Amino acid sequence: DAGVIQSPRHEVTEMGQEVTLRCKPISGHDYLFWYRQTMMRGLELLIYFNNNVPIDDSGMPEDRFSAKMPNASFSTLKIQPSEPRDSAVYFCASRRLAGDTGELFFGEGSRLTVL
Amino acid sequence: GENVEQHPSTLSVQEGDSAVIKCTYSDSASNYFPWYKQELGKGPQLIIDIRSNVGEKKDQRIAVTLNKTAKHFSLHITETQPEDSAVYFCAASGSILTGGGNKLTFGTGTQLKVEL
Numbered sequence: 001d002a003g004v005i006q007s008p009r010h011e012v013t014e015m016g017q018e019v020t021l022r023c024k025p026i027s028g029h030d031y032l033f034w035y036r037q038t039m040m041r042g043l044e045l046l047i048y049f050n051n052n053v054p055i056d057d058s059g060m061p062e063d064r065f066s067a068k069m070p071n072a073s074f075s076t077l078k079i080q081p082s083e084p085r086d087s088a089v090y091f092c093a094s095r096r097l098a099g100d101t102g103e104l105f106f107g108e109g110s111r112l113t114v115l
Numbered sequence: 116g117e118n119v120e121q122h123p124s125t126l127s128v129q130e131g132d133s134a135v136i137k138c139t140y141s142d143s144a145s146n147y148f149p150w151y152k153q154e155l156g157k158g159p160q161l162i163i164d165i166r167s168n169v170g171e172k173k174d175q176r177i178a179v180t181l182n183k184t185a186k187h188f189s190l191h192i193t194e195t196q197p198e199d200s201a202v203y204f205c206a207a208s209g210s211i212l213t214g215g216g217n218k219l220t221f222g223t224g225t226q227l228k229v230e231l
Binding site: 043091 | 156161164219
């Protein structure tokens with residue numbers, strides 16, 4: 001299996017521009033998570049999906065952030081408009097099992113720099 | 116919600132020595148405690164986990180201990196090697212009963228450096 005695939009790996013954009021990050025989870029995994037990693041705040045859960053349905057988006061920082069999962073093999077995280085404080089590494093992760101168990105498989109991340 | 120604290124933030128050991136990383140959590144209902152290793156430029160990867168009905172778990176050079184009464188858990192790496200150098204994260208999963216079953220809260224990470 002190729003693992004969780006994220007694109008782009010690096011994105012540099014200017015403040016005010018729209019940013020779209022993409023994720024392909026591992027086939028057969030029915031949970032998908034978006035995390036943000038910064039030096040100051042560590043790894044923060046933004047949103048997660050179960051069977052393509054958003055379950056908890058309480059970690060999404062504000063209305064500028066949105067996430068979709070149109071099918072089991074694709075998800076996007078969009079920031080519009082972007083701001084310098086959005087600069088971070090964004091990780092997508094997927095897993096199979098429900099509840100408190102189950103290994104999270106992370107992608108290699110998308111490093112976003114907003115100038 | 117759950118709050119996980121991790122110490123130390125950096126740890127430097129000599130090759131062959133042991134390394135210990137400690138975490139505390141706040142939600143007494145948490146019952147799943149994984150540890151992830153993150154190498155430079157990569158995503159975190161699970162190395163070991165423990166559930167609240169177990170006090171200790173070992174996998175080769177890695178072991179994790181859990182003290183539910185004190186709400187803390189620790190990662191122990193013995194006979195450290197240069198390839199153990201990475202950032203290590205502890206995490207805790209909240210209770211399904213309060214809707215936290217799928218939400219891992221991560222500690223702030225420990226940068227481990229194993230020196231030759």
